[in-house]
Amino acid sequence: MARLFSKLKAIDFFKKIPSDLTEATLTGAWISILAAVIMVFLFGAEFSAFLSTTSKTSLVVDRSPQNELLKVNFNISFPALSCEFATVDVSDSLGTKRLNLTKTVRKVPISYDMVRQGAAMDDASHKPGPKYDEEGRFEDVDDIDITVPLSHENFEATLARYPIVVVNFYAPWCHWCQRLEPTWEAATKEVHDKYPEWDGRIRFAKVDCTQEMDLCRQHYITGFPSLRVFRRGHDDIYIAGMHEHEMYTGDRTKEALVSFADGLVPSAGQPHRKHANLTAAPSTPGCNLAGFVMVKRVPGSLHLVARSEGHSFDHAWMNLTHLVHGLHVGSRPSPRKYQQLKRLHPAGLTPDWADKLKDQMFVSEHTQSTHEHYLQIVRTTIEPAHSRHAGSYDAYEYTAHSHTFQSDDLPSVRFTYDLSPIQILVQETGKPWYQFLTTSCAIIGGVFTVAGILDAVLYQSFKAVKKMQLGKQG
Template identity: 25%
Template structure:
C-alpha cells in the first residue's frame, strides 16, 4: 500500500489544476454576476456556432467552360399589359447565322384584358396560331385558295386562310399583304377581329432552345421576314391608321427569365444571380420604345453533397431604353442580347466537420471563462483595495 501511495503521491505533482481549500474560497455578488453573464455569452456563441455547423456553404471555383457546343434553354414569363397577342412575335438570332422568326415551339401566349385577367374565349393560344377562333372560310371548299403570287407553305400549295397568305408573303420576304383586298382575310373578318382585340394585353411564357453563342431573342410587333442579310418586321399593318390604331406600347413585366433548367439546389444568393430580372417592370411613357437588355451569361455547375450535380447559368444585366423616332433605324420591342462567357463557375457544397465544430465550442467555453476569470479577479482586488482605504479613512 505504501508503494502504491508513493506512486500516486508522485503523480499528484503533475496536476496542472491545483485546487484551493474551500475555506480559502470567497464567493461574491460580483463573481456571481460575471458567471451568469459569461454563461449567457457562451450559450449565445455556441448557438451561432451550431447554426454555422448545420448550414451548408457553397464554395465557388472558376474553370474553363467545356459545354460551348451544347444548346441552352431559356425559361421566360413576360407580360405585356397593353400589347395584343396577335401583334407579338418572338424571334431568335445568333452569330452562327441561324435565324428563327415567329418562334412558336414550346411558347404560349395568353390573352389578357386591360385589368390583367385572362380572357375566357381563346385565352391560351400558341404563338403564330392566329386562327384558333377564326372560321377558315375557304378551308372546306374544294378549290385551292390563291397565294397572290407567293409560294404557299402548305403541302397542297394552297392558301385557304388569311394566315396562309400572310405566312407565304413573310416567307417570300415581301412583307405583309393588304388585308383589305385579300379574299380570305375579308371572308374571315380579319379586320373586325383585329379591332376587337386592340384593347388587350398578352402574357407570353415558355421555353426557347438556342445555340450557346452570342445572339439575341426579342419580342416585337409585326410579322418578321428575312431579306438579304436584314431581319425586318413589317409594321405597316399596325402603324398609324391601322385597323386597331395601336401605338406600340411595349410596357412589360418580367416575371421570370432563366437560362438553363430550374433547380431547387441554389441558395438565395445563387437564385438572385440566375434570375436577376425577376420582378422588373418597364412602363412606356411614349410610343415606339426599344427596350434593350445586355446579358452576360456564365455557365454554373452546382455540386451538392448528397445529390447529383446540376448545370444552370447565372448572368449580369445592363439595361438601355431608346425612344424611336422616324429618322432612327430599329423597331419597338424588348430585346435580350446574349453574350456567353468562356468560363464556368463551379459551386461545391460543403459543411464544417464535427471536429472543427467541437474545437470551436471548446475554444468558446475556455476563452470566455478565462476572460471572465480575469475580469472577476480585477474587480475583486479593486473592491478589496477600496474597502481597505475606507477602513484607513483615506477616501474622500
C-alpha cells in the first residue's frame, strides 16, 4: 500500500516546496492583495453576467400557422359622414370580400366638433334592399297638387299644419328616386283620399334636394331617397329621456307605404309615441367608427365608405375628412410584456411604435376627395428565456404612407395593408452553468498566474539592483 501511495505522489501536479525554502516579501504581499481584489471583482462581474440574460435577434421567414387570422383595431371619427350610411368593408388579394361589417364595429353619432351625441347605433348586417313596384305600373296616375315639392319658404308651415308629415327627400338624377316617384304619387293619392284635408291627421310631401340643398343638409340628408317622419313640425320625439329621430326604411311599394301610413295615423297628436316600423334617423352629421376586424395574413384593405342598397349619393356632397384616434395591429401587450418588449426590442420603442397614425387628421380640401393609407406591417416575436413557448408573444409595427386625391368614384377612405414575409425573432438566452465555471476558473488561474509572473519579475529586479549596489561598494 505504501508503495502504491508513493507512485501516486509521482503524478502530483501541485508539488510542494518546503516552507523553509520559501521567502515572503512585502512586494509579494501587496501583489497578493491586489490579485485577490481583482479576482473578487471579476468573479462578481461574471456571476452577475451569469444571472442576467442576453437577447439574440434573428430574421426568419414568417412562421405563422396556415390560415391564422390577424386582428386590426381602429377608432376613426368622420365629422361629416352620417352613421346612417357609414360602412366598413374588408377585402384581400385572395378574393375575399366582406361588406358592411357590424358585429365587431360600433357606430356612435358625433357632431361637427367630433363630440359624442347619444348612444351607439344598432346596425343590422346584410339588410336586404327595399322592394319596389314594377316599372310602369302607375304611369296613368294624375299629378297631385299636394306633392308639388316643398321649398324652404313653405316647409315649416306645412309641417306645422299637420300632426304627421311623411317627407320624401329626393334628387331627380337618382335612379332609386326615379323608381320611387310613380309609386310615391300613387301612394300619396290613396293616403290623401283615405285621410282627406278635413281629417288632417297625415300628409305625404316631398323635397327636391337639388333645389333645396341647405334645407336637406339641415336635416342631415346625404342619401337619396330619404323618407322622414315629422310630427308637429319636427321629427324629434322625446322617449324615456332621449331624443330620437325617425326614418322609414321599409319596402317602397304602394301597398307598403299605404300600410305604413295607416299604422302612423293612430299616433297623430301623440308626438311622444314611438312607432314600431320606424328606425332612428341621424340627428348629427358625423359618425365615430370603432372596433376591430379579423383578416387573413395576406395583402388586403380596410375600406370605409357610404353605402346603401336603396340609396344614391351625390359625390360632391360627400366629405370624408377624418381623425384617426388609433389604428393598431394585434393585441396590446400587458404592462409586463410591454416592459420586456421595451428591454429586448433591437432598436428600442418609440412613443408611436405600434400606432403611426394615432391622432392624425386628414382633411378633404376638395370635393370628391379620396384618402388612401398604405401600411407595411412587420411582426416581432419575443421569446423570454424562462418561458420560451408558453410566454412568447407577438408585437406588430407598421410604416404608414398617406395621400389624398380627387376621384370620379364615390369618395372613401382606404387602409391598404401588406405584411412583410420576414419575421423578427428576439430570443432571450442565459449563460450555461459550465461556461460560468470555466470562466471563473480562468479568472482565478489567470489572475494568479499573472500576479506570480509580476511578483517574480519584481523580485528578480530588486535582487539584481542589490547585487549591483554591493558590487559598486566592493
